[in-house]
Amino acid sequence: MTSSKAHNNPVTTEIIRNAFNAIAEDMNASLIRSAFTPIIYEGKDCAVGLLDENGDVLGQSLGLPLFLGNLSLCVQIVAEMKGWDYYEEGDVVLLNDSYIAGTHLNDITVIMPIFSNGQRIGFATSRAHWLDVGAKDAGSPTDASEIYQEGMRWPPTKVYRRGEAQEDILNFMRANSRFGDALIGDLHAQIAAGRTGEKRMQGLIERFGYATVTAARDDIFAQSSALERKAIAAIPDGEYSAEGALDNDGISDKPVAVKLTVRIAGEKMEMDLTGSASQTDGGVNCGYTQTISALRVAFKLLVNPERPVDGGTFLALDVIAPEGSIFHAQEPAACSWYFSSLGLLIDMVVRALSSAMPERAAAAHYGDSMVTIFSGKDTRNDDAFFVAVEANCGGWGAWDGDDGQDCLINNVNGSFRDYPIEVFEHRYPMRIAKYGIRQDSGGQGEYRGGNGSYREYHLDGDTNLSLWFERSVTRPWGLSGGEAGLGPKVEILAPDGTICDDLLKTSAMALKAGSIVRVATGGGGGFGDRAQRSAERLESDRANNFIA
Template sequence: MSKIDGITLEVMKNSFYTIAEEMGVTLIKTALSTNIKDRVDCSTAIYTKEGELVAQAEHVPLHLGLMPSVVKEILKMYPEDKLSPGDAILINDPYISGSHLPDIFMISPIFYKGQLVALASNIAHHVDVGGMAPGSMSVKATEIFHEGLRLPAIRVRKNGKLDEEVIRLLEKNVRTGEEVLGDIYAQLAANTVAEKRIIDLIEKYSIEHVWESMHELIDYSDRRMRSAIKEIKNGVYTFEDYLEGDGITEDNILIKTKIEIMDDSISVDFHGSDKQSKGPVNSTHGVTSACAFYALKSLLDPDVPPNAGTYKCIELIAPKGTIVNPNFPAPVSNANANTSQRITDTIFGALADLLPERSMAACSGTMTGFSIGGFDHINRKYLSYIETYGGGQGALSDMDGMDGVHTNMTNTLNTPVEVIEQTFPFQVNNYCYVDGSAGAGKHRGGVGLQREIKLLTDGFTMTLMADREKNSPWGLFGGLGGKTSSCTLQKENGEVIHFSSKVTREIEKNDTVTLRTAGGGGYGRPEEREIESVLQDVILGFISTEQAKKDYKVVINNDFTINEEATGHLRNV
């Protein structure tokens, strides 16, 4: 029996989470790249000295699901007797850390009076780590070596002193060395904040109290999750969905999920999923685990504190050599943007009938990763623009999906148009919603986004990492699917080129790229939607009067009033 009462545990929980949040603020405010300081493509967390996750800031779900396994692997290579105060370890190797190469983890031990007491960790997506294309995520990569520099857990700081040799190695092996180093320094600063705050807690209470609070919080989350599982029916539930090619071919790639609920535990089994792909959409075991953790927590108990205890009741079965657990040296860079989202879709789909009131129709189904990079001959330096674009959220049982938002495994912000145009030789011609893209339903899906970028110089390469260009995000319980995504390039002479969802190619001055992301699926039969809600969507431009009549059986007059007689006839009211 724990000596910590409920009130004290709540105080300590908030203390730990406040530290993680302050780490995140520090990282964002001191970063150099637009990808972190504007888009917030980073995450922060603190751990027990044994590597058990204690608390994480509310950042990117994919990152946060990865970090527990990363820290455990670091401790295998650097056990306690090999760590010193002031150390900081970098790792980005997907076959150790579980993510892709641009995601660099920074792990720092926290000592108090010579004793290891905790660990601080953060992850930041760097705008370039080398490889065959700017941004380090070419869809043409066929092995991990094409994707950039691999860091297999190296100390960038030893005993509090920065290792200048490691710094030079990083700087000279990436295209945007200044930005990468600036973000590395920001990661160091974030972990330094964690160290100071953990020591403050220890001095306020004691080492023993802090340790006991950490472990009790983990046990509490485990109890909460197991209790949530006990409330639902035992059984086996399945679902399958597809990725639209791997960048090398456009053949569909099957992801098949079987979920078994057994009293107070759950297994997620991916047997039957396709073999690993030649192109870079392979999902490492860490990424696949993160997807399962996120989706099940969202469905079972969204409010449980996320830590190591939250996931103890979940067993993951991901066969080696498949799209969800590839063998080395398969390329993996695009799995974060696409495969992770599809894995999540299959888990939501599998449990939709069991938990209809908690379920969500399919979201846009991709992070729509987009990058443009190259050498700026005017300013004599490399530039790398990276962004993921939001889309339509799937509708839920009691509300519409949100419009133009990041969903499921991603939680980053957009890069403001002003920042893009000030930082890069681009002109943003428009940035808007894609009208008519929402899946119709009693509750409609969210609409997608459109951004149109014109290149103002030569010598750049673009990479698009998207999906749902062919297969519509599905609806639930009679709801219709959302409109698919698209990407076009218009040449200066007016020629328009239509791209598939995954492409890496050179682009020229005055080329204009237009991206449209998918809408979310609808929930429930469209003719059950409130008539006033349909009218409001027409007024806002989200749907046309033709869509209102066709999908919702609502007739709207030219003056934006309801034609009640015609509507009543269509709806048989």
């Protein structure tokens, strides 16, 4: 479908621009309120996007930045695979294939075409983390060596075809999850979000007409593209680089190299990952679309960050990731922990461009999601099986002007939230005895890096523990003489008094009732010489117990 050549006045364009984003916010609210599992309705591990008929972004809500960057790519890739006519009115298309969507199998993308008077006018899309998709370990395995161990893998699949539920497919899905009913419930929450987007988009077309809406769309895209090219042109031409490494891939002890080169030439930017590690046995790999998405996040941090993302955004950005590398993984690479390298990579983009854009550059943040997974039987609930998956907040990097933020979620997760203690203790057979700011974890400098957090879990029953804590090798670095932040730390105290304090990753570790698990996340890097820190800031730090 081609767009109209009609022209709008600026007021109409702004009304429609805000309508696009309001529709996306309504979709997101519908998804969160309808979800069955707390990782969505409490943690907000989800995102939605309203797209045009070509799969380009019209509006999006607050959500996980890594999800928002590639929902449009998924729609377009499926169209390349099957043709645009594959999308029929009333369809609900589901996919989670890591080599298409880029993320791990727990992240489910739902695509719903929107029609008006028999014509496709757009798409309502969403992505949400499903608690369990049938992996070898509950939730998500930390030691998988191939994707087949990570759960059910779906290529583009119509779970509703022309409005009719495909019950055989839904039953298959239900039967292959440890929480089958909740899985289907979360699917229908995503469908509800899509129906909300469909209704609102159809209403917008009815109000303004298709020609006016598409003319506004074209104006919005053109504005975004022009502003971004102008912003890139203001960066000095040249080649900028940064290097880092993950601690390991969860199976071996070998660090995983990440190498980045950023090239600026006029109004174009290229990000090249040549030289990064080949895909690993462990699950730190990701599909190419997710790499594009992560680098779009980094790009948006630095280039025209005030303007919302739309289909005119990122046209001046090219991404190179060699096939077979951790950033362009091929079957059968495991991908459960794909985001570890991406959080590091986003920080590295900022580091690489810090000399060219010092007014926007910040030191590194704590970097990883720092995930705990508790699973077992809940004796309070007739031994019902439970899985508790939670990301932990940490410290962000300081910048030339202020300290880094304390205890904020990492850059790949955006609006993700940790569970309220009351909700956690109500749902799961354990108690959170301590929760607070990890003192002295932020890097020192004229401006201090943000501090990480700590939590202490007391287990009321026998429980399996999986951990994924990162960034102890490439610690969150400082800038302009600022010091690095601390890395993460985990301590497990058994009922007999035995202590294990050198473990950052483990898979389904059996712990006895009465065990205590203490987790602490890293802090952000500092900025500037610590000798230049003001007496007033030091006094405030001590008064608030940010430093000893």
